[in-house]
Amino acid sequence: xxxxILILSxxxxxxxxxxxxxxxxxxxxxxxxxxxxxxxxxxxxLSAHGHIVYRPTLTGLGERVHxxxxxxxxxxxxxxxxxxxxxxxxxDIILVxxxxxxxxxxxxxxxxxxxxxxxxxxxxxxxxxxxxxxDVCGDLWEPxxxxxxxxxxxxxxxxATKAVPPMDVPxxxxxxxxxxxxxxxxxxxxxxxxxQMTKDGKGSPAHDKMxxxxxxxxxxxxxxxxxxxYSMREQPGNLVKKLEEIVLQ
Numbered sequence: 001x002x003x004x005i006l007i008l009s010x011x012x013x014x015x016x017x018x019x020x021x022x023x024x025x026x027x028x029x030x031x032x033x034x035x036x037x038x039x040x041x042x043x044x045x046l047s048a049h050g051h052i053v054y055r056p057t058l059t060g061l062g063e064r065v066h067x068x069x070x071x072x073x074x075x076x077x078x079x080x081x082x083x084x085x086x087x088x089x090x091x092d093i094i095l096v097x098x099x100x101x102x103x104x105x106x107x108x109x110x111x112x113x114x115x116x117x118x119x120x121x122x123x124x125x126x127x128x129x130x131x132x133x134x135d136v137c138g139d140l141w142e143p144x145x146x147x148x149x150x151x152x153x154x155x156x157x158x159x160a161t162k163a164v165p166p167m168d169v170p171x172x173x174x175x176x177x178x179x180x181x182x183x184x185x186x187x188x189x190x191x192x193x194x195x196q197m198t199k200d201g202k203g204s205p206a207h208d209k210m211x212x213x214x215x216x217x218x219x220x221x222x223x224x225x226x227x228x229x230y231s232m233r234e235q236p237g238n239l240v241k242k243l244e245e246i247v248l249q
Contacts, residue, residue, distance in 0.1 A: 024094055024117075024247060025052045028232075029081055029108075031099030031124075032133075032176075033156045033168035035062020041236035049244070056084050058104070065169050070152025073174035074133070078107035085115050092117040094247050097124050099229065100176075102211060103133050107180050109187040118247060119192040122239075123207060123229055126194070126214040129182040133175070140206050149173060193221040193246050197229055204229075221246070 026046055028039045036055035043053040058077045060068030081104060085093065093116050097105035102124030109116055125136045134141050148155040153170040161167045194215035196203045203212060207229075215222060223246055225231060231239040 023050050023052060025054070025090060025092060026094045026096060026243070027054045027056075027081070027084065027090065029056075029095070029097040029101035029104045030058065030061070031101050032154075033061065033171050034098070035064070035166065037062050037166040038230075038232050042232050042240055045237060045240045049240070054084055054088065054090070056080060060172060061169055062166065068153075068170070068172070070172050070174065072172040074103060074107065074178040074180060077104045077175060078111070081105070081108045082112055085112055091115055094118050094120065094243075096120045096122055096243070098122040098232065099124055100133055102126055103136070103180060106182065109190055110182055110184045113184060113186040113190055116190050119190050120243065120246060121192065121194045121211060121215065122231070123195065123197045124211050126211045127180050127182070128214070130179050132177050132179045134177050135179070136210050138209060140210075192218070193223060195223045195225060195242060195246065197231060198224050198226050201226070
């Protein structure tokens, strides 16, 4: 009996060790006007698969809307994520940035490349050195923000938001206009992938200019997922499958 218990204990320990070996740490950075709340379902699925998930909300957005003020800028957001990494003592992170979040993860990679295992740009902005989010938006910026900038804040421009939380909220203009300085050669060596959302197999031309065209220039791995821009809301299960495909290859 004791021998059987010992064998079972060894098997279970080996299984647990194998599970730990495959556990990954995901850190999600939401896009503009968004918050960590948007990744709750993705978090649940990844956690059920044995992975570790962090889904912080940037200052002044989501549940931190009470901290919102026009003085918040891109540097604030980069520091938000850097401090999650530092205070949670995270290493070997899969850092995922959605949409505007591509600006943030680019800045984080610049300052903490040794903590990042892989960068994933989820239908995201890919900045060049010295560019702001406004610069990356290019011709899309003016029609997108026309009538939506008030008191140093940019209102959600893509239709009505929900009347009660969780919901998209106004974002400080400075977060879109502060340029990002890039140049750390170590950051450029971090493996990076771009996940493009498609409709009938094709991406949005506007989004292509903001992200995937630069990803191709940098010879990143390119993946596609059929569906709308907010895959974490609309198809969290499929998004998780695609993320696992990207990181486990």
